[in-house]
Amino acid sequence: MTAARPWRRYSGLSLLRAGFERQRGWPPAFIDATPQSSYDVVIVGGGGHGLATAYYLARHHGVRRICVLEKGWIGGGNTGRNTTVIRSNYFFPESAALYDLSLRLYEGLSAELNYNIMFSQRGVWMLGHSRHDEEILRRSANAMLLNGVDAEFYNDAETHRRIRGLHPNPSFPIRCGLLQPRGGVARHDAVAWAYARAASRLGVDIIQNCEVLGFEISDGRVRSVRTSRGDIRAPVVGLAAAGHSSNVAGLAGLSLPLTSYALQAFVSEPVKPVLDTVLITSATGVYLSQSDKGELVIGGGLDLFPSYAQRGSLPNMERSAAGVLELFPQFSRLRFLRQWAGICDVSHDSSPILSATEVEGLYVNCGWGTGGFKAIPAGGWLFSHLLATGRSEARARAFTLERFLTGAMIDEAGAAAIAH
Amino acid sequence: MLLIDCPVCGQRSEDEFRCAGQAHLVRPGPPDAVTDEAWSAYLYQRTNLKGVSAERWLHEFGCRRWFNILRDTLTHQILHVYPVTQARRPEETGGGE
Numbered sequence: 001m002t003a004a005r006p007w008r009r010y011s012g013l014s015l016l017r018a019g020f021e022r023q024r025g026w027p028p029a030f031i032d033a034t035p036q037s038s039y040d041v042v043i044v045g046g047g048g049h050g051l052a053t054a055y056y057l058a059r060h061h062g063v064r065r066i067c068v069l070e071k072g073w074i075g076g077g078n079t080g081r082n083t084t085v086i087r088s089n090y091f092f093p094e095s096a097a098l099y100d101l102s103l104r105l106y107e108g109l110s111a112e113l114n115y116n117i118m119f120s121q122r123g124v125w126m127l128g129h130s131r132h133d134e135e136i137l138r139r140s141a142n143a144m145l146l147n148g149v150d151a152e153f154y155n156d157a158e159t160h161r162r163i164r165g166l167h168p169n170p171s172f173p174i175r176c177g178l179l180q181p182r183g184g185v186a187r188h189d190a191v192a193w194a195y196a197r198a199a200s201r202l203g204v205d206i207i208q209n210c211e212v213l214g215f216e217i218s219d220g221r222v223r224s225v226r227t228s229r230g231d232i233r234a235p236v237v238g239l240a241a242a243g244h245s246s247n248v249a250g251l252a253g254l255s256l257p258l259t260s261y262a263l264q265a266f267v268s269e270p271v272k273p274v275l276d277t278v279l280i281t282s283a284t285g286v287y288l289s290q291s292d293k294g295e296l297v298i299g300g301g302l303d304l305f306p307s308y309a310q311r312g313s314l315p316n317m318e319r320s321a322a323g324v325l326e327l328f329p330q331f332s333r334l335r336f337l338r339q340w341a342g343i344c345d346v347s348h349d350s351s352p353i354l355s356a357t358e359v360e361g362l363y364v365n366c367g368w369g370t371g372g373f374k375a376i377p378a379g380g381w382l383f384s385h386l387l388a389t390g391r392s393e394a395r396a397r398a399f400t401l402e403r404f405l406t407g408a409m410i411d412e413a414g415a416a417a418i419a420h
Numbered sequence: 421m422l423l424i425d426c427p428v429c430g431q432r433s434e435d436e437f438r439c440a441g442q443a444h445l446v447r448p449g450p451p452d453a454v455t456d457e458a459w460s461a462y463l464y465q466r467t468n469l470k471g472v473s474a475e476r477w478l479h480e481f482g483c484r485r486w487f488n489i490l491r492d493t494l495t496h497q498i499l500h501v502y503p504v505t506q507a508r509r510p511e512e513t514g515g516g517e
């Protein structure tokens with residue numbers, strides 16, 4: 001572990017100054033480290049959750065020797081594959097506390113990490129198309145207000161007035177809209193890179209191309225991690241492997257209450273600005289926003305059979321396209337430019353797991369399923385607390401594995417953006 | 421895109437079917453002898469295999485029959501379709517049950 005790592009602050013002035021050296025003097029954003037033989041904490045998975053956990057461990061808990069092991073490249077999992085919607089419009093108080101902590105951390109993240117994550121609070125709308133939708137959305141709005149989350153409810157005319165270009169007379173008429181004004185989108189890669197850069201500066205070793213292949217466990221305690229780049233001793237190991245959580249935990253003999261599904265995303269060819277907010281509509285099973293490059297970014301429901309293939313199936317692509325055209329028939333001649341899928345670790349109650357396990361020293365951060373990008377800052381914040389102290393922070397207490405034994409589920413299934 | 425060989429209807433597109441997850445789960449009993457751990461494992465814990473996995477499927481928009489499939493969750497290749505009443509053949513198991 002090197003003491004002082006090269007670092008240069010990003011700012012208008014430093015950019016200008018670097019211009020005089022033809023932008024050649026920049027140190028790498030993070031050090032591509034080689035593994036040491038032991039650490040105080042090993043984190044498995046270099047997605048947003050793993051990297052944020054490492055950062056907060058170093059920053060808030062004074063843990064000195066930390067590494068993040070990533071089998072591919074950082075942010076190459078779901079963190080770099082998601083549609084970047086950030087919102088905290090959940091139903092249960094436990095979830096609202098968790099996701100709103102995350103949203104609040106996102107609001108200050110660019111400044112804290114000195115990295116522009118392009119967080120754009122352009123608002124997130126949920127549209128209601130029937131009397132029943134309206135009742136559910138009113139209930140959501142009330143729950144959000146009770147949970148201290150911002151919510152605005154609009155009737156059909158006002159919804160149409162505020163969202164330009166919506167089909168005036170769709171086959172699922174728009175009756176109402178629920179807006180969370182503080183919601184929005186951010187640049188997904190930047191979130192991974194920003195945490196990596198800040199963690200690396202604090203001495204965290206970020207080790208790529210290093211796959212975890214097993215664990216050495218004795219007397220019920222984790223002793224070391226076996227990797228494709230050698231064994232690494234550590235008293236504390238945190239797993240943040242998203243869709244591969246069951247596999248990695250399985251290497252330690254654990255079985256988790258998760259199923260892995262493929263979730264797809266679609267991006268259209270770029271066009272001029274046409275949509276300045278984020279829309280989610282469960283009746284048509286689709287959600288969309290427009291990227292700064294002008295592409296429509298479109299998501300739908302899961303491919304509803306277990307999958308580890310990061311590609312996705314055709315029927316869902318067709319459904320998502322149909323859902324978009326239902327709202328915006330004028331997009332019918334746009335072509336999909338790209339399509340991909342990520343593997344989501346879905347828990348039975350669609351809520352995350354931040355928990356100790358039967359193996360002492362081994363902890364899991366998983367179960368974020370289709371919605372854990374918005375939770376990266378909070379996931380890292382709360383998981384680092386658990387790894388450093390062995391105890392759950394107050395806001396994480398409801399999210400341990402114990403709920404699958406006691407039955408105290410946080411059943412957000414019905415509140416997911418696109419129900420699954 | 422899956423083309424699934426329904427034992428009754430023959431090859432049909434995946435969107436006529438519904439997957440109901442891991443096959444061969446056995447409900448523990450009798451009820452008053454089941455521990456919380458065993459019940460929780462039965463309800464929630466899944467092998468979630470990356471590789472060959474036995475699954476229950478329903479031909480929902482077709483004959484509405486249930487059957488089992490042995491399928492690779494990484495390649496999506498379907499290796500075997502068999503009745504729900506049939507135990508999984510040991511030579512075809514690709515991983516833990």
Ligand SMILES: Cc1cc2nc3c(=O)[nH]c(=O)nc-3n(C[C@H](O)[C@H](O)[C@H](O)COP(=O)(O)OP(=O)(O)OC[C@H]3O[C@@H](n4cnc5c(N)ncnc54)[C@H](O)[C@@H]3O)c2cc1C
Nearest residue numbers: 045047048049071077078079082085212242342372373374
């Ligand atoms: C198409 C799509 C759209 C989505 N849209 C949204 C959205 O709009 N809003 C939202 O909030 N969420 C969304 N999500 C969910 C979100 O992307 C995830 O919940 C979140 O990114 C999970 O972060 P993570 O760090 O836990 O996982 P990941 O970023 O997947 O990181 C896990 C890492 O672990 C590594 N790994 C796995 N096994 C091993 C091993 N054996 N050894 C070493 N490393 C290993 C992987 O390579 C991977 O990089 C979406 C997901 C998808 C797929």
Ligand SMILES: [Zn+2]
Nearest residue numbers: 426429479483
């Ligand atoms: Zn059939």
